[in-house]
Amino acid sequence: MFTHYLDLGWRSFRRTPLVSILMVLAIAIGIGITMTSLSVYHMMTVDPIPQKSEKLFHPQLQTMDDGEEGWGADNLPLQLTYKDAVNLYNQPFPDHKAAMIRTGMTITMNNSDLRPFIESVRATHRDFFSMFDKQFIYGGPWSEQQAESASPVAVISQELNDKLFGGRNAVGEQIFLDEISYRVVGVTQDWKTHMKFYDVNNGAFLDHEQVYVPFERIPAQSIDTWGNTQGWKFENINNFKDKLQSELFWVQFWVELDDAQAVAQYREDLMAYMQQQQALGRFNREKLEFALRDVNTWLDYREIVSEDNQILVALSFMFLAVCLANILGLLLAKFMRRAPEVGVRRALGASKWQVFMQHIVEVSMLGFVGGLLGIAIAQLGLWGVRVTQDRYESLATMDMSMLLSAPVIAITACVIAGVYPAWLVCRTTPATYLKTQ
Amino acid sequence: MLEIKPIFNALRRSKVGAVLLLIQIAITTAIVSNAAFIINDRITYLNQDTGYPEESIFSFGVMTFGKERDISQQFEEDEAMLRNMPGVIDAALFSSVPLSGSGSSTSLRLKPEPQKSRTIPSAYLFADEHALSTLGLTLAEGRNFDINEVLVTQDRSKLTEVAIVSRAFLNEAFPDGDGLGQMVYMGDAPFKIIGVVEHMKGPWLKSGASDNVVIIPFIQAQSYQQIVVRTAPEDRADIMKQMEDKMLAAYDKRVVVNVIGLDENKAQYNASDVLMMRMLMVLIVVLVAVTALGIFGLTLFNISKRTRQIGTRRALGARKSAIIRYFLIENTMVCLAGLLIGAGLAVWLGHELISRFSVPPLSHTYVMITAAVVLIMSLLAVIFPARRAARISPSVATRSI
Numbered sequence: 073m074f075t076h077y078l079d080l081g082w083r084s085f086r087r088t089p090l091v092s093i094l095m096v097l098a099i100a101i102g103i104g105i106t107m108t109s110l111s112v113y114h115m116m117t118v119d120p121i122p123q124k125s126e127k128l129f130h131p132q133l134q135t136m137d138d139g140e141e142g143w144g145a146d147n148l149p150l151q152l153t154y155k156d157a158v159n160l161y162n163q164p165f166p167d168h169k170a171a172m173i174r175t176g177m178t179i180t181m182n183n184s185d186l187r188p189f190i191e192s193v194r195a196t197h198r199d200f201f202s203m204f205d206k207q208f209i210y211g212g213p214w215s216e217q218q219a220e221s222a223s224p225v226a227v228i229s230q231e232l233n234d235k236l237f238g239g240r241n242a243v244g245e246q247i248f249l250d251e252i253s254y255r256v257v258g259v260t261q262d263w264k265t266h267m268k269f270y271d272v273n274n275g276a277f278l279d280h281e282q283v284y285v286p287f288e289r290i291p292a293q294s295i296d297t298w299g300n301t302q303g304w305k306f307e308n309i310n311n312f313k314d315k316l317q318s319e320l321f322w323v324q325f326w327v328e329l330d331d332a333q334a335v336a337q338y339r340e341d342l343m344a345y346m347q348q349q350q351a352l353g354r355f356n357r358e359k360l361e362f363a364l365r366d367v368n369t370w371l372d373y374r375e376i377v378s379e380d381n382q383i384l385v386a387l388s389f390m391f392l393a394v395c396l397a398n399i400l401g402l403l404l405a406k407f408m409r410r411a412p413e414v415g416v417r418r419a420l421g422a423s424k425w426q427v428f429m430q431h432i433v434e435v436s437m438l439g440f441v442g443g444l445l446g447i448a449i450a451q452l453g454l455w456g457v458r459v460t461q462d463r464y465e466s467l468a469t470m471d472m473s474m475l476l477s478a479p480v481i482a483i484t485a486c487v488i489a490g491v492y493p494a495w496l497v498c499r500t501t502p503a504t505y506l507k508t509q
Numbered sequence: 510m511l512e513i514k515p516i517f518n519a520l521r522r523s524k525v526g527a528v529l530l531l532i533q534i535a536i537t538t539a540i541v542s543n544a545a546f547i548i549n550d551r552i553t554y555l556n557q558d559t560g561y562p563e564e565s566i567f568s569f570g571v572m573t574f575g576k577e578r579d580i581s582q583q584f585e586e587d588e589a590m591l592r593n594m595p596g597v598i599d600a601a602l603f604s605s606v607p608l609s610g611s612g613s614s615t616s617l618r619l620k621p622e623p624q625k626s627r628t629i630p631s632a633y634l635f636a637d638e639h640a641l642s643t644l645g646l647t648l649a650e651g652r653n654f655d656i657n658e659v660l661v662t663q664d665r666s667k668l669t670e671v672a673i674v675s676r677a678f679l680n681e682a683f684p685d686g687d688g689l690g691q692m693v694y695m696g697d698a699p700f701k702i703i704g705v706v707e708h709m710k711g712p713w714l715k716s717g718a719s720d721n722v723v724i725i726p727f728i729q730a731q732s733y734q735q736i737v738v739r740t741a742p743e744d745r746a747d748i749m750k751q752m753e754d755k756m757l758a759a760y761d762k763r764v765v766v767n768v769i770g771l772d773e774n775k776a777q778y779n780a781s782d783v784l785m786m787r788m789l790m791v792l793i794v795v796l797v798a799v800t801a802l803g804i805f806g807l808t809l810f811n812i813s814k815r816t817r818q819i820g821t822r823r824a825l826g827a828r829k830s831a832i833i834r835y836f837l838i839e840n841t842m843v844c845l846a847g848l849l850i851g852a853g854l855a856v857w858l859g860h861e862l863i864s865r866f867s868v869p870p871l872s873h874t875y876v877m878i879t880a881a882v883v884l885i886m887s888l889l890a891v892i893f894p895a896r897r898a899a900r901i902s903p904s905v906a907t908r909s910i
Binding site: 098387394405408461 | 544572766803
């Protein structure tokens with residue numbers, strides 16, 4: 073029966089090509105515009121590490137004096153001070169944790185005519201790789217021992233490995249970072265996610281770092297941040313040592329907590345840590361405050377989806393509504409004109425339900441074709457987005473879920489628009505039309 | 510003679526079509542007026558005067574990794590070399606580049622720490638006595654830095670004690686207008702305001718305090734430095750191309766990055782606003798087109814449904830113009846109702862946007878202009894089918910009876 077309805081739908085399309093094309097165009101443009109803004113929105117909000125996002129937590133400590141205003145919605149500092157990050161890292165619980173900063177270094181090679189260049193570098197702890205499921209092609213993270221002795225060892229990205237070593241196994245090779253010789257211990261696979269969820273301070277959609285060095289190199293080499301540094305009180309900071317001792321916020325910190333019990337215990341640990349620090353004379357506050365947010369809550373809190381994009385998504389759905397009203401009108405015109413024919417069919421024994429279904433199938437066909445055309449239009453739109461803002465290069469694309477949802481949304485929208493006209497048609501009383509034949 | 514009453518009665522008998530038209534017009538009005546308003550807001554923002562001759566200025570970053578040379582001295586030599594290049598008007602080291610979206614800001618105080626004081630948020634730039642000339646700025650009042658006031662050091666504990674500020678900063682700090690010559694403090698470090706620039710912008714155009722800028726004569730030798738150069742606009746591209754080689758020829762243990770014109774730098778910072786503007790423009794054009802198409806289609810449908818009726822009217826002596834008028838009036842009635850609802854919807858949408866996002870309140874002129882445009886557009890969309898209706902021959906009425 074279904075194929076018969078498809079055939080009828082196709083015949084109907086051929087009989088009134090102009091109206092049909094208009095409807096397909098309307099739904100295609102509506103879907104195209106909506107999918108353009110929705111795709112960018114989707115890529116901004118998609119879970120960057122779905123297999124672990126509920127186990128990774130970013131603690132925030134309220135270390136500012138009473139009355140000082142912070143940056144987030146709840147006035148909590150967005151990053152940690154260096155000393156808090158180090159202290160929290162040195163606590164026995166939990167097993168997996170990593171402090172980190174983004175920095176930059178000049179890369180040179182010993183005997184090569186390669187021009188020196190700058191890459192951004194992440195200084196972090198060795199658990200970073202396992203916590204964020206970063207896969208290695210060659211080698212692995214540096215050892216506990218190398219970290220403790222602040223050894224000049226580095227993990228490089230696949231991309232950099234291709235550039236410097238032509239993609240061969242570079243483990244054991246030397247690279248020079250700011251003129252200091254580092255030994256490559258591992259080469260990581262490039263990230264699949266476009267979102268730098270572990271450090272959104274400089275824009276959540278910047279490129280990932282190409283080089284990773286032990287966090288312990290920070291004091292050893294006076295490695296300063298390339299990210300934001302925020303202060304809330306006046307401190308005389310004259311050199312890097314002062315900065316390490318200061319109350320400035322510039323370090324990100326993540327922990328891995330496997331279950332609710334671990335979360336509860338870590339919350340207690342954080343509170344105990346703050347009380348201990350208060351006893352040592354910090355935190356001039358009545359009430360000690362902290363927060364522990366997992367990946368998705370953290371991204372929500374940091375409002376990484378731009379306002380503009382939310383406005384566009386809202387407006388484009390309203391636009392889709394206009395397209396639907398339009399299609400509804402055209403469908404009414406089209407179906408009602410067919411009433412005499414339907415009258416005959418009804419008289420020959422077709423049930424109301426069959427007539428209704430026939431029209432719904434026809435409408436779905438329109439939606440399907442419109443959806444496919446809409447994907448093409450959305451691709452055009454996304455291309456426009458990429459051209460306008462190159463930072464959106466990896467954001468302005470449609471992933472599989474978006475590609476699949478485009479025809480689904482299109483068909484659903486068309487069916488919604490088609491229900492009323494189809495219902496009107498199937499109510500046709502055969503008698504009226506038989507008379508005039 | 511307008512046949513409003515009979516048209517209205519006829520409309521009541523075919524409600525669905527009219528209601529659909531009404532919905533389309535209402536939503537269109539709401540979206541278009543808000544989108545047009547946001548677009549205009551962005552255009553005003555993007556075209557604002559920054560105070561700088563953006564087409565004649567460019568900047569670049571230098572990352573020095575060599576350790577054997579004294580960085581301060583190296584950059585003094587670099588500056589001299591750049592200033593002597595043919596085509597270069599002036600050049601200077603800056604701690605951050607205006608309009609680039611990256612820099613430093615602080616709250617300056619009217620009294621030194623630890624005294625309680627009113628604070629003024631402001632961006633600050635470290636640069637030397639060539640700063641104003643390099644940025645193409647002129648002093649409105651006061652004097653420029655003296656060469657002896659410029660501190661070149663690796664130690665941040667020392668600070669120079671003078672500053673040049675923007676008018677906006679001065680007015681905020683000293684609303685009584687006696688700011689020139691007064692002191693402001695960064696922490697406990699004092700600065701005497703010796704000069705005022707009428708109009709200059711800091712690194713962040715979107716910040717609320719983008720007009721507050723303080724220039725401090727201080728060169729801090731660091732491994733990463735930024736240099737700003739001003740040339741004649743026609744020479745800029747040529748000089749930009751030579752920069753990397755010139756700098757590396759002077760000392761090669763460093764990397765030159767991000768050689769970029771000030772206008773381009775600003776454009777990168779504002780890329781998302783341009784994107785928003787373009788997307789809204791596309792949305793408006795397509796929306797208006799789809800709505801016009803909808804009106805067009807619906808009128809055609811109405812006419813085909815009423816062919817016999819129109820024929821009868823013509824047979825009874827109605828003029829062609831009367832038929833056209835009928836459809837125009839019918840459309841106008843629906844359209845006006847739609848516009849009325851649409852205006853309300855537009856205002857509501859404007860309120861929703863304000864409550865959720867940082868957009869300015871919708872100006873009602875935009876709603877009215879949009880309503881007028883939508884009305885005209887709808888009349889245009891009706892005229893063609895209405896003229897076709899008018900051509901219906903009176904004989905149609907008699908034929909099928």
